[in-house]
Amino acid sequence: MNHSLIKIISTIICIFLLGSCTKSLWKEPKYQESISSFMIDKDMNNFVVLGEEYHYIFPKNDALNLILTHPLKNRIEASFQHFHVNNNQAVTGKVYLTAHVGNVTKDKKELITLGFEERIYKLSPQQLNRLKSEGEDISKYTEPYYTYKINVTGKRYKTSSEMKSSATFNSNYFIDVTEDISLLGKVARTIATPITVAADGTMAIAGVSTIVVVGLTACSVGKVTSTDGDWCSP
Numbered sequence: 001m002n003h004s005l006i007k008i009i010s011t012i013i014c015i016f017l018l019g020s021c022t023k024s025l026w027k028e029p030k031y032q033e034s035i036s037s038f039m040i041d042k043d044m045n046n047f048v049v050l051g052e053e054y055h056y057i058f059p060k061n062d063a064l065n066l067i068l069t070h071p072l073k074n075r076i077e078a079s080f081q082h083f084h085v086n087n088n089q090a091v092t093g094k095v096y097l098t099a100h101v102g103n104v105t106k107d108k109k110e111l112i113t114l115g116f117e118e119r120i121y122k123l124s125p126q127q128l129n130r131l132k133s134e135g136e137d138i139s140k141y142t143e144p145y146y147t148y149k150i151n152v153t154g155k156r157y158k159t160s161s162e163m164k165s166s167a168t169f170n171s172n173y174f175i176d177v178t179e180d181i182s183l184l185g186k187v188a189r190t191i192a193t194p195i196t197v198a199a200d201g202t203m204a205i206a207g208v209s210t211i212v213v214v215g216l217t218a219c220s221v222g223k224v225t226s227t228d229g230d231w232c233s234p
Helices: 003-025 062-068 071-075 105-114 125-133 138-142
Strands: 030-041 046-051 054-059 076-085 090-099 117-119 145-158 173-179 195-197 203-205 209-213
Touching: 030 076, 030 203, 046 209, 054 090, 062 145, 071 076, 071 105, 105 145, 125 138
Parallel strands: 076 173
Antiparallel strands: 030 046, 030 173, 030 209, 046 054, 054 145, 076 090, 090 145, 117 145, 195 203, 203 209
16 A cells, blocks of 8 residues: 555544544533523513523513513413523523413404514314313414514523522423533633522622512423424413
8 A cells, every 4th residue: 555545544534533523522412401480680681590500691681571561461471492502601592472362352452562473273183182182171272372582692600509499480390401512621611690699588680689580471382282483382
């Protein structure tokens, strides 16, 4: 075998090994965050998602703030999806809001004014029969529902043992998170949460801006798979 052929083969092997090493060193790990509460500070400058392992703090979002202060907020369910964290601990995600107001014309108009879109469930007879057999009131699947998607950007912080809080939801709520992490180590170390707890149980950001639980219902997605997007089921 001549030297030129040996060099070519060696080069190909090196390229293959380099590609394999790069793929193994840089990947997109995933984890599931158990969420206990949605919170907001008194000035509505920060929206906070409290998780068991991490806290996610999102700065002021006008669209979300408008909905959180609207009289119809108790009719709206929220699903946080597609959280992605980069090496600088910046987190991006989507908030899928779903509202069911029956045939109340006034409420429908209010939702449209807020920017919600009207949608209709497209369920097969088989799906309707399955829901009915599970004890569901299938009449609500024949009514329009309203959706709104909001993109959010914020920062991820590491929680502490003192910050472990009890859930405020009726059932377990989880968010799937992907992160850009090198197996050689994180480029930027996760900073400890700025959220503090006073002796009376009051929570605040950096001990200054008090935060309170948001009256927003969390919902899981996937019960009705024929809906368009990651929207809540009724």
